[in-house]
Amino acid sequence: MDTHQKAWDKDYAGRGRLWGGAVLDLPLLPEGSVVLELGCGDGKTLSALPDGWKIVALDVSPQALRLARRVRSDANLILADAGRLPLRVGSFDAVFAFHVTGHLLARERSALAREAARALVPGGRLFFRDFSDQDMRAGQGDEVEPGTFRRGSGILTHYFTENEVGELFSSLQPVSISTHRWKLRIKGEDLVRAEVVAVFLKS
Numbered sequence: 001m002d003t004h005q006k007a008w009d010k011d012y013a014g015r016g017r018l019w020g021g022a023v024l025d026l027p028l029l030p031e032g033s034v035v036l037e038l039g040c041g042d043g044k045t046l047s048a049l050p051d052g053w054k055i056v057a058l059d060v061s062p063q064a065l066r067l068a069r070r071v072r073s074d075a076n077l078i079l080a081d082a083g084r085l086p087l088r089v090g091s092f093d094a095v096f097a098f099h100v101t102g103h104l105l106a107r108e109r110s111a112l113a114r115e116a117a118r119a120l121v122p123g124g125r126l127f128f129r130d131f132s133d134q135d136m137r138a139g140q141g142d143e144v145e146p147g148t149f150r151r152g153s154g155i156l157t158h159y160f161t162e163n164e165v166g167e168l169f170s171s172l173q174p175v176s177i178s179t180h181r182w183k184l185r186i187k188g189e190d191l192v193r194a195e196v197v198a199v200f201l202k203s
């Protein structure tokens, strides 16, 4: 296990379930659709996917998969790197990449984008969500690459612009790319969370 995997594993082992909140904007796909989640974590998105879909999900953290398995025992959960998928080309109607790409270095983000495109069937769609460079935490920690910061836990976070997301998935056709912002009040101060949310189509 490399340092990056260890950092995630330690987080899940120490804190158990990490991610709360609602899962927004899931697509309406027909029963029997085959879907892939990259970096499924403890299963937040998995918990919201309909029963009729065939679900494959992967993560680099064994601890995350242990938690996800409790949420979704019917899914095929795999210990794997999103940048090197042990899966057949053109197998998936949809790929979800929610808050995983932003935890990778530039070279690894490109590998994830290439693999996600490879995994989709023609007509399949990629659903992306990650923090924007307008997010309240952008700039915090040590900058290890332009726009990518390492904080105390050792976990990296890259903060995206909309253009950057379009370029990253340029082998796919953009359907929508937008920035969602919402306010958080922390210790009497209004702070802004911001995510780039995008959908791409494989033609």
Ligand SMILES: C[S@@+](CC[C@H](N)C(=O)[O-])C[C@H]1O[C@@H](n2cnc3c(N)ncnc32)[C@H](O)[C@@H]1O
Residues within 6 Å of the ligand: 008, 009, 019, 038, 039, 040, 041, 042, 043, 044, 045, 058, 059, 060, 061, 064, 080, 081, 082, 083, 097, 098, 099, 100, 103, 104
């Ligand atoms: C912020 S969590 C997001 C989890 C989930 N997608 C969600 O939205 O709740 C990021 C997850 O990506 C996983 N991860 C990090 N690098 C990865 C990689 N190269 N391949 C697959 N998963 C990875 C981490 O272990 C962690 O579980």
